[in-house]
Amino acid sequence: MWDVNMKYGVIIGRFQPFHKGHEYVVRSIIKKGYKPIIMIGSPNVKNEKNPLSFEKRKELIEMIFDDVIIEPLEDNENWDIWYEDILRIIKKHTDELEKITFFIHIKSNDKDTFIFKGKEYKGVHYVKIFEDEGFEVINLDKFTNKNQYIHATDIRKDENYAKEHLDEKIYKRLKDWGFWGNF
Known part of the structure; x- marks a missing residue:
């Protein structure tokens, strides 16, 4: 049971779909005694990179974790x-x-150039915003083998790869939905 003194661990992602790497991050948040807040980006975007609705992604996460907070996070270029x-x-x-x-892992393609509060950030991960705003950030790359990233693109395109990198319940649900027949 969570109490009023609870600390919160935030993870932001698209979770297209929610795979064992995401599961590792959420388990790390819980293991450290934080209540997870999972922010699902691109909640209203539907395309090849974002095939699952917010509701379906939430359903998949709740198949694994029943005591987490799941919220949609709209995309915004500002x-x-x-x-x-x-x-x-x-x-x-x-x-x-x-x-x-904030709990994060940094992939090289997550680095960007952007402006936040009038300051230009060049070639950095957006987590730099949270660090600059005074939030604690735990980079899970320090605790994992950086060469073992799971790529959601490969999961979306290769059912065999998916079977290896998805929880069995999630794999079965996606298969029931005809997930790999959509590409």
């Missing part, structure tokens, strides 16, 4: 607004921002 949306979601669960830790 990083200031995107950050404010994240704060709004967090504040639905706690006003004590010092209780928030």
Whole structure:
């Protein structure tokens, strides 16, 4: 049971689909004693890179974890607004921002150039925003083999790869949905 002194661990992703790498991050959050807040990006985008609706991704996560907070996070090219949306979601669960830790893993293709609060960020991961805003950030790359990334693109395109990198229940549900027949 979670208490009022609970700290929260935030993970942001598209989870297209939710795979064993994502599961590892959420388990790490729980293991460290944090309540997970899972923010699902691109909740209203439907294309080859985003085949699953927000509701289906939420359903898949809840097949593995029954005591997590799952919230949609709208895409926004304005990083200031995107950050404010994240704060709004967090504040639905706690006003004590010092209780928030962001859990991340950095893939090279996640690095970007953008402007936040009038400052240009070049070739960095968006987590730099949270560090600059004073949040604790735990980079799980320090605890995993960086060469063992699971690629959701490969899961979407290769059912055999998917079977290896998805929880069995998630794999079966996706198969029931005809997930690999859509590409």
